Amino acid sequence: MPELVKLTIDGKEIEVPAGTLVINAARQVGIEIPAFCYYEGLALQAACRMCLVEVEKAPKLLTACTLPVAKDMIVRTETPQVAAARKGMLEFLLANHPLDCPVCDKGGECELQDMTFRYGAGESRFSEEKQHIEEQQWSPVVFFDRPRCILCFRCVRICNEGMGVAALGVINRGARSEIAPNKGDHLECDECGMCIDICPVGALTSGIYRYKTRPWEMEYAGTICTHCADGCKTTLSVRNGRVIRGNNRDHSGINGEFLCVKGRYAFDFLEHPERLHQPLVRRGVELQHASWKEAVALVAAKFNEVRERGGAFGVIGSARTTNEENFYLQKFARSWLNTNNIDHRRSGDVVALLDALAGLPGSLATTADVYHAGAVLIVGADLAQQHPLLSFQVRANVRHHGARVYVVHPHPQREDKVAAQVVRARGLAGIGQIREKLAGEQSLVVLFGEHIQGADVRRLVEMLPATARYVALVDYANSRGALDMGLLPDLLPGYQPAPAPGLSLQEMVGASLDVLWVVGANPLQGRARASGFLVVQELFLTETARQADVVFPAAAAYEKTGSFTNVCGEVQRLKKGPAVAGPKTDLEIMGLLARQMGHELAPPLPEAVFEEIRRSVAGYNIPYATFVTGAASATQYPNGPIARQGSSELIRSARDTLFTSGTLGRYCSVLNSVRERDLVRVEE
Amino acid sequence: MYNAPHPLEVRILTRRFGLPNSASIDTYLAHDGYKAIEKALAEMTPDKIIEEVKASALRGRGGAGFPAGLKWSFVPRQSPKPKYIVVNADESEPGTCKDRLLMENDPHQLIEGALIAARAVDAHAGYIYVRGEYRYLIDILDRAIGEAYQRGYLGKNILGSGFDFDLHTHSGAGAYECGEESALLESLEGKRGIPRIRPPFPAVVGAFGCPTVLNNVETFCSVPWIILNGGAAYANLGTRKNGGTRLFCLSGHINRPGVYELPMGFPLPRMIEEVGGGVWKGRKLKAVIPGGSSCPVLKAEETNLPMDFDSLQAAGSMLGSGGVVIIDEDTCMVKAALRIMRFYAHESCGWCIPCREGTMWLGKLLTRFHAGAGTMSDIDLIRELAQNMLGKTFCPLGDAAALPTISIVKKFREEFEEHLNGRKCPHEGKG
Numbered sequence A: 001m002p003e004l005v006k007l008t009i010d011g012k013e014i015e016v017p018a019g020t021l022v023i024n025a026a027r028q029v030g031i032e033i034p035a036f037c038y039y040e041g042l043a044l045q046a047a048c049r050m051c052l053v054e055v056e057k058a059p060k061l062l063t064a065c066t067l068p069v070a071k072d073m074i075v076r077t078e079t080p081q082v083a084a085a086r087k088g089m090l091e092f093l094l095a096n097h098p099l100d101c102p103v104c105d106k107g108g109e110c111e112l113q114d115m116t117f118r119y120g121a122g123e124s125r126f127s128e129e130k131q132h133i134e135e136q137q138w139s140p141v142v143f144f145d146r147p148r149c150i151l152c153f154r155c156v157r158i159c160n161e162g163m164g165v166a167a168l169g170v171i172n173r174g175a176r177s178e179i180a181p182n183k184g185d186h187l188e189c190d191e192c193g194m195c196i197d198i199c200p201v202g203a204l205t206s207g208i209y210r211y212k213t214r215p216w217e218m219e220y221a222g223t224i225c226t227h228c229a230d231g232c233k234t235t236l237s238v239r240n241g242r243v244i245r246g247n248n249r250d251h252s253g254i255n256g257e258f259l260c261v262k263g264r265y266a267f268d269f270l271e272h273p274e275r276l277h278q279p280l281v282r283r284g285v286e287l288q289h290a291s292w293k294e295a296v297a298l299v300a301a302k303f304n305e306v307r308e309r310g311g312a313f314g315v316i317g318s319a320r321t322t323n324e325e326n327f328y329l330q331k332f333a334r335s336w337l338n339t340n341n342i343d344h345r346r347s348g349d350v351v352a353l354l355d356a357l358a359g360l361p362g363s364l365a366t367t368a369d370v371y372h373a374g375a376v377l378i379v380g381a382d383l384a385q386q387h388p389l390l391s392f393q394v395r396a397n398v399r400h401h402g403a404r405v406y407v408v409h410p411h412p413q414r415e416d417k418v419a420a421q422v423v424r425a426r427g428l429a430g431i432g433q434i435r436e437k438l439a440g441e442q443s444l445v446v447l448f449g450e451h452i453q454g455a456d457v458r459r460l461v462e463m464l465p466a467t468a469r470y471v472a473l474v475d476y477a478n479s480r481g482a483l484d485m486g487l488l489p490d491l492l493p494g495y496q497p498a499p500a501p502g503l504s505l506q507e508m509v510g511a512s513l514d515v516l517w518v519v520g521a522n523p524l525q526g527r528a529r530a531s532g533f534l535v536v537q538e539l540f541l542t543e544t545a546r547q548a549d550v551v552f553p554a555a556a557a558y559e560k561t562g563s564f565t566n567v568c569g570e571v572q573r574l575k576k577g578p579a580v581a582g583p584k585t586d587l588e589i590m591g592l593l594a595r596q597m598g599h600e601l602a603p604p605l606p607e608a609v610f611e612e613i614r615r616s617v618a619g620y621n622i623p624y625a626t627f628v629t630g631a632a633s634a635t636q637y638p639n640g641p642i643a644r645q646g647s648s649e650l651i652r653s654a655r656d657t658l659f660t661s662g663t664l665g666r667y668c669s670v671l672n673s674v675r676e677r678d679l680v681r682v683e684e
Numbered sequence B: 001m002y003n004a005p006h007p008l009e010v011r012i013l014t015r016r017f018g019l020p021n022s023a024s025i026d027t028y029l030a031h032d033g034y035k036a037i038e039k040a041l042a043e044m045t046p047d048k049i050i051e052e053v054k055a056s057a058l059r060g061r062g063g064a065g066f067p068a069g070l071k072w073s074f075v076p077r078q079s080p081k082p083k084y085i086v087v088n089a090d091e092s093e094p095g096t097c098k099d100r101l102l103m104e105n106d107p108h109q110l111i112e113g114a115l116i117a118a119r120a121v122d123a124h125a126g127y128i129y130v131r132g133e134y135r136y137l138i139d140i141l142d143r144a145i146g147e148a149y150q151r152g153y154l155g156k157n158i159l160g161s162g163f164d165f166d167l168h169t170h171s172g173a174g175a176y177e178c179g180e181e182s183a184l185l186e187s188l189e190g191k192r193g194i195p196r197i198r199p200p201f202p203a204v205v206g207a208f209g210c211p212t213v214l215n216n217v218e219t220f221c222s223v224p225w226i227i228l229n230g231g232a233a234y235a236n237l238g239t240r241k242n243g244g245t246r247l248f249c250l251s252g253h254i255n256r257p258g259v260y261e262l263p264m265g266f267p268l269p270r271m272i273e274e275v276g277g278g279v280w281k282g283r284k285l286k287a288v289i290p291g292g293s294s295c296p297v298l299k300a301e302e303t304n305l306p307m308d309f310d311s312l313q314a315a316g317s318m319l320g321s322g323g324v325v326i327i328d329e330d331t332c333m334v335k336a337a338l339r340i341m342r343f344y345a346h347e348s349c350g351w352c353i354p355c356r357e358g359t360m361w362l363g364k365l366l367t368r369f370h371a372g373a374g375t376m377s378d379i380d381l382i383r384e385l386a387q388n389m390l391g392k393t394f395c396p397l398g399d400a401a402a403l404p405t406i407s408i409v410k411k412f413r414e415e416f417e418e419h420l421n422g423r424k425c426p427h428e429g430k431g
Ligand SMILES: Cc1cc2nc3c(=O)[nH]c(=O)nc-3n(C[C@H](O)[C@H](O)[C@H](O)COP(=O)(O)O)c2cc1C
Pocket: B059, B060, B061, B062, B063, B064, B065, B066, B068, B088, B089, B090, B091, B092, B093, B176, B177, B178, B179, B180, B181, B182, B214, B215, B216, B217, B219, B220, B395, B396, B397, B400
């Protein structure tokens, strides 16, 4: 612990650790010192001069954002002199500012507007000609309006320090200074929109949101990103039932201010013209529109018929449906369709990891651990492409805590730049080269990709210090939850052994089953169906849906309540954003089928199913209060050997990039538009 | 080249100026050259060198007048990192043109000064950061540095002492701001020339994150003489706390403009009348900018001052970088303010709001005002805007823009009023 320093701010005495900046010390006693360029976690600038304060015995005003506390310091943040300085700064800022608030996207949530309201002058004394510069488009996502820019350099820093991309810089000098892409007139970057999000004014705007609405005309739903497994919180801004914007509005949740391009912008698949709104039933060779009633009756009758004659079912679930839906699906399959032929597309060997961690409790890393650990080992994964949040956490850890990063991967990747050591080799052999160094790391977090699977996972755990914590990287928003909920032919929820293991996904798609039921997956991509009757629940007419006998239009995760479990095993709550007409949630569809079949499964309500999960699935007895307030709860793992009867070789990551997201990603116009200028994908 | 010397000069730093081949090492060696470093290496401990410089009351010649010996003593003795010497040869302050003469006429004196500083703080590498527009000086300096290497005054094991020192030139790219020490260091490191947050100061965290002695050219050039003749002798040349001589750059409306080496504390009236030969064209003196364009102007009646740091400060101005600009009675002070503001608006690095926006605003406002489109309230606005900049900018460039402006409005308000109501500038065309 650093020593405590006592000081007085506006007459309030406080004690804070040495090294604390006055601006943060003030916050602790509820005094908000205005600031534009200061941004917690990013390099100090002292550029905007908004945070000037009076310090006793100092000959002039000092910037609170760069001033460390000192013993017995006396700070005053609201004196006439300070007020005059602030007013002066705002007057300077507004001199060349276009004052087009009525049409600016930022109007209503603009820091300059707020600040002017609080401290500014009512009218402008600037009667010279303003410098006008045309608005520029730098990418499909990023637009820049120079006259609105107050040159706080937040965008430059978040891109450079936060993202490790460094796509933005400053050109010219003096009043002609401009933020500009380092590539000249365009960006080659992650398109994450972090720069836009962090911009205090409306200088950076997004092609997705600009000029669409005003902030006060929207409703907000904080939910979880539907794309990768990292589980970022994203707030959907909804107007008239349409999602207009995604951002992590209150910077809460495991990702703080972070979102990648997918969590922030890739929501327009919801409104894709090919979105299914009505059930489809095959009549002759053609799939034709049908009523819900007809489609449900047809499927229920078929299911009952096959069930009664003891026919073969196959069930393929999803890595993007909720825990509640996955739990319900496997229960439906196992208890009612009497089959263990249930699986989903597996992308990382979580099962082998949990098995290997038997007897090592507390050895799964949380998202926060990736930020706090003394060292991070990344093996066989391109984190910046596949796990943007974890990649962000790693960089933040290096910046703020000086973490040592080890990269073991045959190909170059962004993490190399912050690495203490890079080993250009694969998996365990690569780790072997730095084993001694790693042995000395007492606070090590290990992130490993799909290549380490089966027995190698155990070897990995044996090679590394017993205190190490792990993340088995998986692909999608609920990949981890699908495993936990027992969408596996050999394991029930909570990794309990299934009495008689069923067929794997790969086996099911090739087998001549009587019924194949696919919920939110596209396993027949590039192959013909082998089963007798195919039922698909989907958002789009995918390659699989196209071959179906019945297609139910499903709601997307953004249109549901429920929960996801992220790559680190943290459970978070989904909140329904837009209302959707036509499609139903997978849970509702299953509920309709069960009722039609005359089977009394638990009520298909997310809350009820979640309660059952909390009661019955090992490790999921998480605090309800944490869950409903939108925070992440880490789940526990069995901490005992897992009786696996299947094989790990079936595991295969889709290896999405920043700009792809499996089948879903193909229906996101933003991703399509930036993909062409994709960062060179690190292919294995 | 440089102007004819004046009998009132006390030629310490300029004593070799005018000798044939004054820039060559042979000339230098024939006139005390490299004797100081010999002495320092043979007879003096690093601490003793610093003591001597402290005793000399040598104050930084770059503008701020910070005591050089004191600055050197801030460099940590024990440092796990290498230490550096950086020579500030960015000389860009309007009215200042002395460093250039020192480098052009006697580059070895600078090299020797830097070398002694290196010895004092145990640095083994140094850079001369040369103003971009002074490209031709880089050739002269490089030639001199080459000679010094050849004769063993630079490089490994200097004069058999076991002490190593390498010296390099580095060209600026044309920004006044890069003369500000921390922006200079950024630029030296290949980044945008933006000042750094201080503390830490360069003596502790300077070039490449390492302890660094950074001084003006003239400051370094004073060191060999101090080492050879003793700090006390140097101090005695000047006034209290203002040791030695200084190169004053007399310019503007004066009969004999030029660079003159005069003792610290030399009376300004004598500098104008006797050394400079008086105001040109028989006109009367209106004002003096005593230390480069960053200083508040002095009205003619305020100029009875000894030219040292403390006296100028007491008079509400600054000795600055030694650029003494003489302004005659037929000069429009509004135009002077405008000319100065244009310079700072052009040179503001753009980092901080008050300087970036303030200089832009004042530049536009003064342009309009001088053209006769000003109002009475504009006069107060000019002063208020400058006041809003003063003391609130990230680096002193903002103050440098505000101070002369405030002083001109305050001291020559009536000239602003003469421009009101669309009236033509009364001094226009007087040249
Ligand atoms: C805007 C600005 C420009 C400056 N330009 C120069 C310069 O051209 N040459 C110089 O020696 N010092 C310049 N300085 C002063 C330096 O920051 C620094 O104080 C000086 O080089 C230190 O050397 P000294 O102690 O020997 O004077 C400038 C300062 C400011 C704020």
